[in-house]
Amino acid sequence: MYAIIKIRLSMNELLKKLTGKNKKDYESVAQHLVDNPDVELFKELVSQDNFLFDFVKQNVANRIYNACNEKNYRNLLKFFPYYSPSYDEAIVAVLAKYADEDLTDEILDIFETGSENEKCYCAKYFSFIQDPLAIELLRENSYTENESLNANCAATLGILQDEGAYDEAIEKLGSNDEFEKLSAVKFLVIYGNKDALPKIIDTMKTSTMAENIAGFIPYIVEFSELFEKNYSDGMLVLNNIVNGLGEILGLYEVINFNLFDVFGNILSSTIDSVAAVVLLNAEDKFSTLTENNEYLFDEDKNTQNEIKDIKKLLNNNINKKQLKQLIKQELREDSPFVYTALDYADDTDAVRELLRCDNQTVILKTAEVLKKLNSLDNTAKTVALLKITDENIKSIIRAL
Numbered sequence: 001m002y003a004i005i006k007i008r009l010s011m012n013e014l015l016k017k018l019t020g021k022n023k024k025d026y027e028s029v030a031q032h033l034v035d036n037p038d039v040e041l042f043k044e045l046v047s048q049d050n051f052l053f054d055f056v057k058q059n060v061a062n063r064i065y066n067a068c069n070e071k072n073y074r075n076l077l078k079f080f081p082y083y084s085p086s087y088d089e090a091i092v093a094v095l096a097k098y099a100d101e102d103l104t105d106e107i108l109d110i111f112e113t114g115s116e117n118e119k120c121y122c123a124k125y126f127s128f129i130q131d132p133l134a135i136e137l138l139r140e141n142s143y144t145e146n147e148s149l150n151a152n153c154a155a156t157l158g159i160l161q162d163e164g165a166y167d168e169a170i171e172k173l174g175s176n177d178e179f180e181k182l183s184a185v186k187f188l189v190i191y192g193n194k195d196a197l198p199k200i201i202d203t204m205k206t207s208t209m210a211e212n213i214a215g216f217i218p219y220i221v222e223f224s225e226l227f228e229k230n231y232s233d234g235m236l237v238l239n240n241i242v243n244g245l246g247e248i249l250g251l252y253e254v255i256n257f258n259l260f261d262v263f264g265n266i267l268s269s270t271i272d273s274v275a276a277v278v279l280l281n282a283e284d285k286f287s288t289l290t291e292n293n294e295y296l297f298d299e300d301k302n303t304q305n306e307i308k309d310i311k312k313l314l315n316n317n318i319n320k321k322q323l324k325q326l327i328k329q330e331l332r333e334d335s336p337f338v339y340t341a342l343d344y345a346d347d348t349d350a351v352r353e354l355l356r357c358d359n360q361t362v363i364l365k366t367a368e369v370l371k372k373l374n375s376l377d378n379t380a381k382t383v384a385l386l387k388i389t390d391e392n393i394k395s396i397i398r399a400l
Contacts, residue, residue, distance in 0.1 A: 012044075014029055014038075014041055015041065015044055017029045018030060018033065018041070018045065018060060019048075019052060019056050019059070026059075027067070029041075030060075030063040030066070030067040031067045033064065034064065034075055034076070035067075035072050036075070037072075037075035037076070037079065039078050039079065039082075042079045043082045045084075046082045046083070046084040046087070049084050049086055052086075057086040057087070058086075060086075060087070061086060061087050061089065061090035064091065064094075065093060068094040070098055073094050073095060074103070076094060076095060077095075077106070079091065080117065081115060081117050083116075083118075083120040088120065088121055088124045088152075092127075092128055093128065095125060095128075096125065096128035104131055107125050107126075108122075108133060108134060110122055111123070111126075111134065111137045111141075116144065116149050119141055119146075119149055120146070120148050120149050122137075123138060123141065123149060123152035123156050124152045127155060127159050130159065130160055132160070134156075135160065135165075138157050138165070139162070139164070139165050139168070142154055142157065142165065142187055143183050143187070151186075151190050154186070154187045154188075154190035154191045157191060158190065165187075166191060166193060166196070169187045169191065169196075170199060173185070173202075178207060178208055181203055182209055182212055185200055185204075185213050185216050186216060188220075189217070189219050189220045190219075192220065194221055196220075197217070197220060200220075201217070201233050201236075201237065204236075204240065205236070205336060211241070211244030211248045212244070212248055212249075214237045214241045214244065215241060215244055215248070215249040215253065217237050218237070222258075223237075223238065223262045224265075231274070232274060235274045235278050235337075236336050236337070238262065238278055239278045241259075242278065242285050243281070243285075246288075246289055246295045251295065251299050251307060252303050254307055254310060255303060259310055260306060260310050260313065263310060263313055266278070267317045267318070271323070272326065273326045273327055273328075273337075276324075276327045276330075277330050277337045277340050277344070278340075279318050280318075280324070280327065280344045281340050282310075283311075283314040283315065283318055283320075284344075286307060286310050286311040287311060289311070290307060290311050323344075324345070324346060327341045327345060328341075328345070328347055331345060331351060332354075332357075333354065333358065333359050333362055338354070338362060338365075342354075342366060342369045343369075348373050348375040351373070352366075352380060352383075354366040355367070355380060355383045355384045356383065356387070357387070360387065360388055360389070360390055363387055363388060363393075363397075364384075364397060367380070367381070367384050367400055371400045376400055381397060381398070384397050385397060
């Protein structure tokens with residue numbers, strides 16, 4: 001009967017019924033999807049991932065789950081070539097519900113020989129069926145070019161508490177390859193062991209991809225806990241996130257990280273030199289984000305409103321003159337906030353003192369700031385060049 005109906009309806013119409021509100025329609029289509037199994041319909045469903053609301057996808061996932069039983073559950077394996085994080089939980093939960101040794105062996109085989117999409121489901125399956133035979137395959141697929149596969153493997157290895165995979169990721173943090181470091185950070189955050197946090201932050205401090213790394217840290221620990229563990233490190237993470245918003249990090253992170261509340265709590269506390277640097281940087285960033293539609297054009301209303309609310313919060317509650325007095329305490333070579341502090345410093349005497357430091361990159365930044373403040377005279381250039389051995393930096397300073 002349903003085959004006849006299927007001929008009469010376009011696939012798009014079937015999809016509308018599956019995602020719609022009519023219970024009779026979506027139950028019958030969901031049952032058809034699993035019973036047959038209709039791979040083309042599932043393929044089209046997956047192709048709509050970016051266009052369906054999250055609550056609609058959750059509804060569909062529930063409908064697929066409810067359509068499954070002990071007679072048809074193996075049909076779900078037919079859907080493995082088309083991966084979607086919106087439906088993997090429901091599909092794998094069904095398979096785990098009826099799992100036996102034969103099914104687990106079959107999924108192990110798919111994990112070893114299948115496509116990356118198929119492996120995504122397999123990795124998820126072993127978060128339910130915690131078979132140690134999957135550990136090697138999970139490790140092997142934790143650092144691919146497929147982010148979903150990496151994430152599912154890391155999460156499952158975390159559930160299995162596989163110390164070998166954890167230790168390997170910690171070791172990768174010391175790599176000379178910045179992208180390998182970032183991959184290790186992603187793994188550790190999804191793996192979910194907070195013990196890795198100090199090493200992740202240490203990696204962030206010396207990485208050229210500090211903003212990228214910072215953007216993962218609030219997914220392993222919230223800012224309130226981060227500040228409690230180490231206030232300075234927490235503020236450095238926040239500062240790097242502010243730097244990355246709009247260019248490196250998606251603007252939706254302002255909601256994910258509850259940045260309105262984070263800034264509100266900082267503003268309601270005693271503001272020290274570190275907070276002053278971060279607040280000046282944030283006020284500047286959120287003003288930039290709202291100056292025109294370039295940044296906000298493609299964002300949803302919730303994100304747009306949150307960014308505007310944060311801008312208003314900062315604009316209404318900070319005194320730039322007072323903050324600029326405070327940031328002078330961070331104009332020192334050993335401050336992790338020195339580069340940001342220099343961006344907002346206007347005390348030329350305090351800035352000039354940094355020309356005598358030993359960090360050549362800080363000296364260059366200082367010279368550039370003095371140039372902006374119309375205070376880079378020949379004497380300042382001479383002082384700066386005394387400590388510089390890098391010929392490229394020397395050339396830049398001479399050209400300022």
